[in-house]
Amino acid sequence: MQSEKSFVSWFRDSSPYIHAHRNKTFVISLGGEAVQADDFDHHIHDIALLSSLGIRLVLVHGIRPQIDQRLNKLNAPALFHKNLRITDDLALQCVKEAAGLVRVEIEALLSMGLSNSPMAGSSLKVVSGNYVIAKPIGVIDGIDYCHTGEVRRIDSIAIHQQLDQNTVVLISPIGYSPSGEVFNLSAEQVATAVSIALKAEKLILLTEHSCCNPDNGEHIRQMTTDETDIFLQNHKAAPDLIKLPLTAAIQSCQAGIERVHLINRHIDGALLQELFSRDGIGTLISSAPFEVLRPAKLDDIGGIIELIKPLEQQGILVKRSREKIEMEIADYIVIERDGLIIACAAFHANEQDYFGAIACLAVHENYQGVSRGGRLLNYVYQKAMQMKLKKLFVLSTQTMQWFIERGFIASNINNLPDPLKELYNPQRNSKILCKNIE
Ligand SMILES: CC(C)(COP(=O)(O)OP(=O)(O)OC[C@H]1O[C@@H](n2cnc3c(N)ncnc32)[C@H](O)[C@@H]1OP(=O)(O)O)[C@@H](O)C(=O)NCCC(=O)NCCS
Missing domain, CATH: 3.40.1160.10 (Acetylglutamate kinase-like)
Structure with missing residues (x-):
């Protein structure tokens, strides 16, 4: 068997x-x-x-x-x-x-x-x-x-x-x-x-x-x-x-x-x-x-979906339609290894209000534990710095500790900027984490 x-x-x-x-x-x-x-x-x-x-x-x-x-x-x-x-x-x-x-x-x-x-x-x-x-x-x-x-x-x-x-x-x-x-x-x-x-x-x-x-x-x-x-x-x-x-x-x-x-x-x-x-x-x-971290392209959508599907099924990541990923593809970064997408993250920046949000962070289970997640987060952080943003937010149900160990602190809904507040799903009851960009 x-x-x-x-x-x-x-x-x-x-x-x-x-x-x-x-x-x-x-x-x-x-x-x-x-x-x-x-x-x-x-x-x-x-x-x-x-x-x-x-x-x-x-x-x-x-x-x-x-x-x-x-x-x-x-x-x-x-x-x-x-x-x-x-x-x-x-x-x-x-x-x-x-x-x-x-x-x-x-x-x-x-x-x-x-x-x-x-x-x-x-x-x-x-x-x-x-x-x-x-x-x-x-x-x-x-x-x-x-x-x-x-x-x-x-x-x-x-x-x-x-x-x-x-x-x-x-x-x-x-x-x-x-x-x-x-x-x-x-x-x-x-x-x-x-x-x-x-x-x-x-x-x-x-x-x-x-x-x-x-x-x-x-x-x-x-x-x-x-x-x-x-x-x-x-x-x-x-x-x-x-x-x-x-x-x-x-x-x-x-x-x-x-x-x-x-x-x-x-x-x-x-x-x-x-x-x-x-x-x-x-x-x-x-x-x-052999392995590169780079902005995502439309061709990567299939690979991104394949990567995040099991995490969506487990409720670790929120469900995203293909259309949504397609519309937001310019916000995505991926790690490609020998033609396969093994990690991704989305960085939604709001330059007007000086904040950004990291979402859809995932590293394929065979490739975790050697700082790929850390590299993606660092890339996002550097980008946020270049854009002169002041705060980086993330909503998480099961990965709070990982972010806290990387300088995020627990926050609450009152501290969320309005555009993020509108998107917050109380049923999911995600924890809100924030990091100051300095
Ligand atoms: C969280 C995640 C992106 C980290 O990727 P990674 O490439 O393994 O990250 P790093 O190598 O930089 O960090 C590994 C460390 O994080 C720890 N870690 C992994 N998942 C964790 C979690 N949910 N909570 C706390 N720590 C976690 C590992 O145990 C490891 O710690 P160690 O070195 O002390 O053993 C990856 O585990 C993942 O894709 N998880 C599923 C999706 C997810 O939770 N996404 C975040 C949604 S908000």
């Missing part, structure tokens, strides 16, 4: 994300290590589920270990300069073999539809093609990189045409030149270029490690691009397996991708946990802060 209940509430909780992600374009980059891992089919099942939920998917796969294994078999050294592979003729042969093999393996897994597997009935379509146009890196520091290249252009129109047909697009880290040459590319660079060219909503990098602070081992939940830059400056010795995705994340965000997710591919179901749960499991990198 308990597990049925938690299943239902889990499924309901994930529904805002299902709506939010539908018809959005996500680019997912998986390293060659992920492809040859035993649990790779789990990732493929999750990817198939994302596609079934209407997400437009581009997969970019890596082939680094597969190239190394081939070179090793041939007793040929893997040549690198400044962490970049030098692709001589022999290495290029290995690149082509590795890319072909990995592509076929992924296509095969995406084609699965066995009735007793999570892929039953999925009938996914997948295409690969010459979507990446590349040019040679050339000679750097006197070192000829031979067939190692860099992305010149992405045929985004052709990729979008495939995505419009609900087809998953699979891209190898290989590019072609107009003269028919083949270049070995970095998978992270391809994923970055593809996400930028497609104006994707998200770039998701499945990584070998979780992104942790090397100083204290703590998992980093989110960083802005500026913070990521500082992190890289301060941790120059961090392994490439972390530095490369972080660099890709900065580049993508700077080019307009709103959210880049780094997810440890060793965690089973990590993709689903990251995309369909409130706090995710990976590291989110974005140019704008």
Whole structure:
């Protein structure tokens, strides 16, 4: 019974994300290590589920270990300069073999539809093609990189045409030149270029490690691009397996991708946990802060109603119609976290009579206790100060103590300014609290 209940509430909780992600374009980059891992089919099942939920998917796969294994078999050294592979003729042969093999393996897994597997009935379509146009890196520091290249252009129109047909697009880290040459590319660079060219909503990098602070081992939940830059400056010795995705994340965000997710591919179901749960499991990198306090917009009304509905039902907040919120939306401030409204307050100012009232203060229960309510109150107080108001009022039935601890004092109806007196509902019998603004 308990597990049925938690299943239902889990499924309901994930529904805002299902709506939010539908018809959005996500680019997912998986390293060659992920492809040859035993649990790779789990990732493929999750990817198939994302596609079934209407997400437009581009997969970019890596082939680094597969190239190394081939070179090793041939007793040929893997040549690198400044962490970049030098692709001589022999290495290029290995690149082509590795890319072909990995592509076929992924296509095969995406084609699965066995009735007793999570892929039953999925009938996914997948295409690969010459979507990446590349040019040679050339000679750097006197070192000829031979067939190692860099992305010149992405045929985004052709990729979008495939995505419009609900087809998953699979891209190898290989590019072609107009003269028919083949270049070995970095998978992270391809994923970055593809996400930028497609104006994707998200770039998701499945990584070998979780992104942790090397100083204290703590998992980093989110960083802005500026913070990521500082992190890289301060941790120059961090392994490439972390530095490369972080660099890709900065580049993508700077080019307009709103959210880049780094997810440890060793965690089973990590993709689903990251995309369909409130706090995710990976590291989110974005140019704008992950959580912002800002004036509300009309688009926020749905989120505000969702947030305050349970509090209205419990009688903690007075009932407000959608129309009333719509009319007063300019008075509202919200805290938005990863696209969701998690806190709000309304500040009704009366400049003529030098007073203001705070109303509809609410913080979602999962986010209480870390000063979000305090920040909203402080914002209102600062605004009231700028407007040179003299008093701030609040009516409360169950939260008096919270306001008293923040400098409000109990007052009575005789001290209420007339416009508030007219609105006072004696049946509700709210306590009246007031704070002088100084
Ligand atoms: C009141 C509310 C906005 C505070 O938000 P918040 O982000 O948790 O606020 P803060 O982190 O700044 O403050 C947390 C502290 O307030 C306390 N607190 C929470 N609700 C309280 C209440 N009704 N009465 C007294 N104290 C309360 C918490 O116990 C916590 O104290 P602690 O740190 O000593 O444990 C939030 O609890 C909420 O939305 N409550 C339901 C709606 C509501 O009552 N709105 C006010 C209508 S007038």
